[in-house]
Amino acid sequence: MAATTALDLRAQFPTLQREGVAYLDSAATSQTPEPVLAAMDDYYRHHRASVHRGVYPLAAEATDLFEGARTRIAARLRWPDRDTVFTRNATEAINIVAAGWGRRHVGPGDRILVTTMEHHSNFVPWWSLAKEAGAELVEVPIDDEGLLDLDALDRLLPGAKVLAVAHVSNVLGTINPIADILARARAHGVVTVVDGSQAIPQLPVDLGALDPDFYAWTGHKAYGPTGVGVLHGRHDLLLDTEPLIGGGHMISSVSFEEVRWAAPPTRFEAGTGAIAEVIGLGAASDWLGGIGMDAVRAHEHDITAYALARLGEVEDLTLHGPRDADRRGALVSFAVKGVHPHDVSEILGRRGVCVRAGHHCAQPLMRRLGESATTRASFGVHTTREEIDALVEGLGEVRRIFA
Structure with missing residues (x-):
């Protein structure tokens, strides 16, 4: 700067x-900086309508603003926009993974690795899944300086199913060597779930280079509004994840005999979304990118x-x-x-x-x-x-x- x-x-x-x-x-x-407030105000004053539903000009404008935010956020972080899901916050994003993917793939005796430094948002969903599935929740320890014990991680990775890890600790401030950690997990076929809530506002993050399985963050820590977060996931894994909430918009077809989900990201965005907040988050991402x-x-x-x-x-x-x-x-x-x-x-x-x-x-x-x-x-x-x-x-x- x-x-x-x-x-x-x-x-x-x-x-x-x-x-x-x-x-x-x-x-x-x-x-929240003025450009973010202005973007949300502009939607409410000049483009107020539901997205993805109407074909009249106001609705088309609102949809363009909403989806434009997704495209720009995904592009700045180098991740496909079709695999960039809007959620309420990082907590909801991680719960989607734990419930929607975890219940399908984690069973009795499986091991879920969670680091000592995790925020409850990346701990409690995995604790709940372990209890429900009969899996084992295993701690990845830290040393006395607050650094992740990578030797212990190497010992724990073989045979594990999931690794939940913060990119940056919200207490210690520790910046984990996330690229190295993800590579180690990938070598053992362990699915990674990264909490990036503290990283996105302050570090250059290139998801295309990191290649996480799932990466979650929240808008209200990244100079955006409350009530909106993001889940980035690998497309094949998102296709294999059940939605957390069912309802309107997130379906391909509905009958009394069968309900079929839409493709990602739509399947995870049930109901009328936080339209102004998504637009505001897009503006916040642009603002950070401009700096x-x-x-x-x-x-x-x-x-x-x-x-x-x-x-x-x-x-x-x-x-x-x-x-x-x-x-x-x-x-x-x-x-x-x-x-x-x-x-x-x-x-x-x-x-x-x-x-x-x-x-x-x-x-x-x-x-x-x-x-x-x-x-x-x-x-x-x-x-x-x-x-x-x-x-x-x-x-x-x-x-x-x-x-």
Whole structure:
């Protein structure tokens, strides 16, 4: 972002115009820039109609906007648009895979590999499937720095059915070597399900090069609206996946004797979709592409390195995850000795510093870290070093209060 600075971009986010707000919670929900709001507003004001149904001009315009978003998102990530499915969020996307593909292919005694660092969205659906199918849920461990134990993974892959793995950890910030991991799994015929929710907003992601079996992400962390996510899948696997929801639009034919599903992606998009949200997500993808993902990564790498250095100055603070910004996404999770994370978050909030406190939907990981909860600060394209300074100054107040 050499030509476009974080301060330049901040002007595009209405919420950030509020005085005294240091928004450090992008890993939970990103802010929404004006071009995304404008795209959704344009649909509601000028093209409001259902998609895929009418042949009159308004409906055709709405359909073109909706499907145009799919085509552009798929093209930017180098994945076929016919294998790019719109869902409500990454959680729904992974549940489609676990229920629709997993119930057909995972049986008694099969092993499902899930890493210690998974968000509950890529853990609970597999736990439920294992319980239902009589399969075994097996942990792929991490080391003390928060890196995936690849030697353990190699030992566990032979004979496994599924590997569920985060591209970027939402707690540790760990950037997993996903291309290497997918290649190892592919060599053993293990189906991979990648949670890319933290990766898509901040890393250059080339799905064509990675070649995952399934890759899920959500719009509201990628500068898009809530209520829309994406599932990318290999076509043969999507054809072999039952839809999670049945109803209108997702069928080829219906009779009292037989129901036939439509081809992907339609079979997974029952009912009237989140039309404005999909259009907004297309605009968000265009907006990120316009900045350039290499530039996004460079900025957030710089901010993360600065945050790691500044937080290292705070006494009685434990940082979790890799110490090297090269191996970490744009977030830091930490614990302040003797202070509950919710108290840390509340005191910071009084100063306008917005951070997240809790287990971050990653309770197995919390147990591995020996924490009940942590405080997490996460960064976006608009984050400045001054906001990191405000975080550190606020932590100074936390320590004074609890001294």
